[in-house]
Amino acid sequence: MISVDGLTRYYGDKRALSDVSFHVKKGEILGLLGPNAAGKTTAMRILTCYMPPTSGAATIGGYDILSQSMEVRKITGYLPENPPLYHDMVVNDYLEFVCRLKGIPKDRFSIEIDSVLEKTNLGDERSRIIGKLSKGYKQRVGLAQSLLNNPQIVILDEPTVGLDPKQIIEIRELIKNLKGEHTVILSSHILPEIEQTCERVVIINDGKVVAEDTPENLTNHLKGIERVFLQVEGKEEDIRSALNSVKNIKSLNIDSVTDGIVKVSIESDVDLRKKLAKTIVTAGLGLVELSADRFTLEDIFLHLTTKEEAA
Amino acid sequence: MNSILAIINKDFKSFFYSPVAYIIIAIFAALSGVFFYLYTSNFIEAAFMDTMRSQQYRMAAQKFNVNLMLIRPYFWNIALISIFTLPAITMRLYSEEKRAGTVELLYTTPIMPVQIIIGKFIAGLLFYIVLLIPTMFFQSILFMYGSPEFFPVLSGYIGLILMGSAFIAAGLFISTTTENQIIAAIGGFALSLLLWVIGWGAHSAGPLLGGVLDYISIINHFEDFAQGVIDSTHIIYYLLFSFVGLYFSTKMIESVKWRA
Numbered sequence: 001m002i003s004v005d006g007l008t009r010y011y012g013d014k015r016a017l018s019d020v021s022f023h024v025k026k027g028e029i030l031g032l033l034g035p036n037a038a039g040k041t042t043a044m045r046i047l048t049c050y051m052p053p054t055s056g057a058a059t060i061g062g063y064d065i066l067s068q069s070m071e072v073r074k075i076t077g078y079l080p081e082n083p084p085l086y087h088d089m090v091v092n093d094y095l096e097f098v099c100r101l102k103g104i105p106k107d108r109f110s111i112e113i114d115s116v117l118e119k120t121n122l123g124d125e126r127s128r129i130i131g132k133l134s135k136g137y138k139q140r141v142g143l144a145q146s147l148l149n150n151p152q153i154v155i156l157d158e159p160t161v162g163l164d165p166k167q168i169i170e171i172r173e174l175i176k177n178l179k180g181e182h183t184v185i186l187s188s189h190i191l192p193e194i195e196q197t198c199e200r201v202v203i204i205n206d207g208k209v210v211a212e213d214t215p216e217n218l219t220n221h222l223k224g225i226e227r228v229f230l231q232v233e234g235k236e237e238d239i240r241s242a243l244n245s246v247k248n249i250k251s252l253n254i255d256s257v258t259d260g261i262v263k264v265s266i267e268s269d270v271d272l273r274k275k276l277a278k279t280i281v282t283a284g285l286g287l288v289e290l291s292a293d294r295f296t297l298e299d300i301f302l303h304l305t306t307k308e309e310a311a
Numbered sequence: 312m313n314s315i316l317a318i319i320n321k322d323f324k325s326f327f328y329s330p331v332a333y334i335i336i337a338i339f340a341a342l343s344g345v346f347f348y349l350y351t352s353n354f355i356e357a358a359f360m361d362t363m364r365s366q367q368y369r370m371a372a373q374k375f376n377v378n379l380m381l382i383r384p385y386f387w388n389i390a391l392i393s394i395f396t397l398p399a400i401t402m403r404l405y406s407e408e409k410r411a412g413t414v415e416l417l418y419t420t421p422i423m424p425v426q427i428i429i430g431k432f433i434a435g436l437l438f439y440i441v442l443l444i445p446t447m448f449f450q451s452i453l454f455m456y457g458s459p460e461f462f463p464v465l466s467g468y469i470g471l472i473l474m475g476s477a478f479i480a481a482g483l484f485i486s487t488t489t490e491n492q493i494i495a496a497i498g499g500f501a502l503s504l505l506l507w508v509i510g511w512g513a514h515s516a517g518p519l520l521g522g523v524l525d526y527i528s529i530i531n532h533f534e535d536f537a538q539g540v541i542d543s544t545h546i547i548y549y550l551l552f553s554f555v556g557l558y559f560s561t562k563m564i565e566s567v568k569w570r571a
Contacts, residue, residue, distance in 0.1 A: 100317030
């Protein structure tokens, strides 16, 4: 449904996107994940024909974004990062204006508007002035706008930013309901959101795709690694030499030393907890705390994105 | 076509959402009203004095021409007030969309840049016509108490609307270049002033340059309209001017495409 092939975009000398490629199947929800300024918005703006790529190509629903941009726009609904709202308009008038822009026949205006207002739970607010609505409601009006004309493809740029937890859950539910009927691309820098709503994740950092998989696979990928946190009372050198005798330690980090208590984090392929406890106790050091931790998508995200930065 | 209507409808209404529009209407009505009062009272005074004199010396009273002595200079005045009001109309036409980020909506829905520009231009022109309504009311007073010729009044308004469209096109272009309304307004004022003043230099410049300057000066072309003469060269000048303004505005929006 959406195929992106080697998109690159420069802003002056600065490269915002470099050789980004991915594909989205019909009815799928794809998450674009990345820290701020990673290039998510740029990618989405290119896909929605807001601006062209410096090089590379993309097709949406079979239409080329450059040569058939009007066709692409007809089948795409887009919610930019800042909802494009006219603050002194009434919700209903605004949606009617967007209906006209999208070329919906006049006799279908009220059906379309009623249906998006119902989807976004905005029925009671339809005659209010947009500027007077709360941020959450403004976001919903923006979302309602993108859903007008029932577009095959919906592109949402950070749809839940600035909302309260209850609203976030509502918007997530709404996005999940779009699945199947619509093909959705969703960007976010918040992981649980992607984890809960998306079937596939593309992680972008510094303008490049660093990983692409299902959320489960990405987590499994690093699941084999066990992480253990230790708090030990004693001297740093003693602890180091004691722990060096333990086999299978992949990495060992002294996080901090406060009041004679040393915080250590250890990564390994196997569960080392028993062995570590035994080593520390037999070395005559005081074991204050020992805990294990699994990798979450958040760690993978940090792992991938910070590794990129170091390289 | 529908998209153009959508833009016209939205932009024309949006003038009235902001207090700026009402302030502009009030100032325009007040200024044009004051000038109308001054011209009318001068005219009446002159006519009255003449009647007195003719009675005193037992001569036939002079014929005073309302069109020549009142309506013509009054149109000049409206034109001048317009020059300094129009930038205030055009300043927010496009820059507001840029500032509010609503350009993202316009650029990602199936509407072409040229449709956006034409829609905004017509909305601006309609607002300008609304501004002129009080002056029509003032002039109708003349028709109630006197019998001026109607045609010069009509040609005066045609001239005003043509001149207004040229200024709106130019102001719209300036508005597309910035997201700051203040800059758009100042740029518009500067351009208005320049286009007005440029004709003054025509007399001191050489024959060739003088002719060019005289032709460029936007208000010189209005002179004939105020006198009741509709000359095609002036119509062409204003239409060409508007077209160039709209063309560059469209290119300015499209430039997003080729600046990649």
